[in-house]
Amino acid sequence: MDLLLEYHSQLLAGTWMTVKLALVSLAIALVFGLLGAWAKLSKNRLAQRLAGIYTTLVRGVPDLVLILLVFFGGQVMINELGYATGLWGYVDISKFAAGAATIGVIFGAYFTETFRGAIMAIPPGQIEAGVSCGMRKSLIFRHIIWPQMVRYALPGFTNNWLVQLKTTALVSVIGLQDLVYNAFTAGRSTGQLFTFMAAAFVIYLMLTGLSDLAFRALDRRYSRGVVRA
């Protein structure tokens, strides 16, 4: 316990890094998710096909494989491109950027399905009603689709976020100083790995537990007008 207090700043810094990484990758995932859902539901064959390839590919390969591929392969690729075109010199991609981008793109595929399902759950009659009133596409999206989509997407959203938060732990493998990495190094240098890993375990549990509570409150708020069986 004394050791945990002694190393508390390292643990806190790691926790903050984990939270930051999760939030940044969430923002990226939301953008990819919305784009993906839009592409999958559009009438454009090419867009549908591309979105299909994206979700299938990303979900067929484990997260860590992609993280390592982007971090090590991406580094080489960017530098070879820079060398070949002469546009930029040697670039070091940051662990944070590589991790956030990869996890964001991966979870974008899951959010694509969440958003697609949520949009499809909206009765088509409502959208037709919007069209017949002369509403433009953007207006239909803002006034009819978006407010309901949020509610339908919330359970899937909660799930994705919790999985994503836990997935960020993998970024410690490429050496980003997140909660796992910091707990591990502190545990290794003091010879008390169990104590420190247990501390990380409890912190993750608090993070997921808090998110769970927050989303439950949101869910109550957004489904206020709904009668549940």
Next chain:
Amino acid sequence: MSVEQLLAYIPLDVALIAANFDRFLWGVWMTLNLTFLALLIGGIIAIPMAIARASNHRLWNPVIWGYTYVFRGTPLLVQTYLIYYGLGQFTVVRDSWLWDPILSSAWWCALIAFTLNTAAYTTELLRGAIIDTPKGEVEAAIATGHSYRSRMRRIILPSAFRRAIPAYSNEVIFMLHGSVVASTITLQDILGVGRWLNGRYYLAYEGFITAALLYFIIVFAITRVFRWIERRYLRHLTRRSEPTPSVELAPSPIR
């Protein structure tokens, strides 16, 4: 055009991958045996836990809920580290008879962590399937004189297992994805071999891309098998006008 010319278009050292392919096959074996043993053992212990949860057992329900909550709320990586790196901190553990054959071995620690993890998720999804049993089916079973045990065995569980198939196919794919954690505790699973290859020959792509392809093939095969299982066991749920509901490659992480 010859094969050599074709290969020249691929910016990867295909010959090197081919030369080390037997290692990758061992990696596939390692990944598959860890994943499926964990799924098997975890699945077996999940059944009684799910029943206890679904029937609101006064003692076991809160205990098992606590277990599943904790294991579903933390990363598999941390669980694995806690067991593999953590337990060695205690002299009691290091001196016990369990240490030498089991707790000091990375493979056993990975198996224990994966099993505990998948058991937690499987318990919850089975519980959901059990409490979703249509009330009429249970009432009919009571009316025909089934006891609690035979009701469970002959009516509730068979239909709950069927209802759990789509969600379980997700769990199987997630366990496979999660098994890459084994490579972080020195095991030579598919990713472990990929990392070894890249480290050994100082490469950036070859090992990871080969690993990615192998995982993709396995995920594809798993979805195919589940599609077949669903067609067979969920036929009664198919709408006549629509084609069979199929599992896509892991629709969304139901975790």
